[in-house]
Amino acid sequence: MEIRYDWQNTEILAIYNTPLLELIYQAASVHRQYHNPKQIQVCKLISIKTGGCPEDCSYCAQSSRYKTEVKPEALLEKETVIDIAKKAKATGVSRVCMGAAWREVRNNSQFEEVLDMVKDVTGMGLEVCCTLGMLTADQAKRLEDAGLYAYNHNLDTSQEYYSTIISTRTYGDRLNTIENVRQTNVTVCSGGILGLGESIQDRISMLQTLSNLHPHPESVPINILSQVPGTPLENQPDVPFWEVVRMIATARIIMPTSDVRLSAGRARLSQVEQAFCFMAGANSIFSSDDNKMLTVTTPCPDYDADQEMLNLLGLEMRPPFQKQQAVPTPVTV
Template sequence: MKSFIRSLATISTTTSNSILQKALNSKIPLNTWTRDEVSAIFNVPLNDLMFYAQLKHRQFHNPSEIQLCTLLSIKTGGCTEDCKYCSQSSHNDTGLKATKLLDLDTVYAKAVIAKENKSTRFCMGSAWREMKGRKSALKKIANMVEKINNELGMETCVTLGMIDKQQIQLLKDSGLTAYNHNIDTSRKHYSNVISTRSFDDRLETIKNVSDSGINVCTGGILGMGETIDDHIDFLHTLSTMDKHPESLPINKLIAIKGTPIEQELKTKYKDRVLTLENILRVISTARLLMPNSIIRLAAGRYTMKESEQLLCFNAGVNAIFTGEKMLTTMCTGWDEDIAMLQKWGYVPMEAFKKSKANEVNEVIVNEDMSLEVQTLQ
């Protein structure tokens, strides 16, 4: 049985309609997006953009599931990179004291606590530029991954800086689920934020991870003085990767005292204020361009009202970071997050399982943006 529903959307041009139709009707993720196509989707009226993102989200995900992830800093501070936003950079006077790599038992105990609180992905981060010359440390981290996988059945993710093909293979052999290496921002804005590592260095690490068969976790930070064009370029880079990121973290900058970006936001970028609308546009566009990815609302979420978080879920977010801390910044706790999810009808996503909703209808978007709903038998 078929029925027709007139969409509430009022898209201004035939071109925009055509691009949205392409995004909505595709049964598989596409990586052939042009920059103009990304821009056209990004600039759709926000109410319509979020509506279409919800449609796409429900085609590829169970809309009631939110994955709980916990991030632990296993080696804090002393990083030789000069990232202007980072409290852990040795270039930035933030008062953070560098520590050594945590031992296996300490990390495992933290993972146990996370699992007891319904987190199903355990992420470990170390403040290093790269893994070159860190053979012993890499082996210790591989042992952490293996123990957490085998004894707790949790997904594991690590972020250790730049990594080569041989090093990533050791982590693959240990059973690592995903490797995080954010592109941070657009290629154009990147040099305004970091000088000790190039944008192409980041892409090379991501390629090494992807080639190994480990899931790629890559996204960025919003609110570093970037423009709307930078948001569009950032999304274009991610959506045209050979394989879309399995995991796409969206961080909201926490401007930490002592970091250069904290001052630049007051001077150089004082007219570039990140708004909730921009965050929602990035999330909604990412959902339409990369429908199979899990979009994770990461650092800075604790500064957002519950209603703002709910809008992010409606736009396509289906994972959050929860627990004691986000590396060196605050994080909303498990109890508060679980209560919020229950209040709005969400349930925690199981480990290694991203279930699709039991759809009884197939929605097709016509050229005039009307929706054709076909009941599946």
């Protein structure tokens, strides 16, 4: 299957609406063309600066505008981050993602500390990803110089629905940060969240935006909303599981070389459901030693449970800095 950057809305919708088992089969076939289907990348997310964010993202426990269980905390000490990363590496984790509840990166002492963290964790032989909010081209270059492997900046949803969820920054701001990262050799991680009250058309529109980026994001996280008490979306209904599978499969088909990451919300999925996600093209998960992904309100399966699941399914953890590909075989989709 050729790699395209001109996917149209109607084409993506047609893929999404393919009869379910046929869709999973097509996605699995594409996955085997471009990836080693036996490997899953396991990632660890560290909240290096928790809470107190001035943004009004309607889903987020870390916004200072909502009364949630999350309390503002200072930037973690570098030694603490290194210790967490060492423990993660010992379990087979190959990527450490460091997240800060900032609207944007500022050129101050905290950014200098983050740069030091990036250097040291990279020096451990791990891929390092950061998600720090909006970023200038100069800041992206400094992160690249520190050894950063990836930068996460999700689109969250469609451009049309975006203002319903967030008013403190624009869709254009998000795309601008991605463009600033693209001026470096740092890879891009960008996806969205299911369950914000968006329509299927919004999901298709978001996928179209991602798939029309040239090149595609190297990582595409598919997050499932974790309803956080105290946020505007606390009473949102759960996303039906098969809609999650459809999103993963569609993303896999239209962005065949990208890693599709089964991210937030995975804790609510059974082993069988996760197996369907892997069959549909997901090849990355987040794991933890404390049963939380980013904050106390976002649960995450632990290392032991994930190792047991991978063993059961005959899957192995992908080493860092290793973009595994299967031998390309002709597949008609």
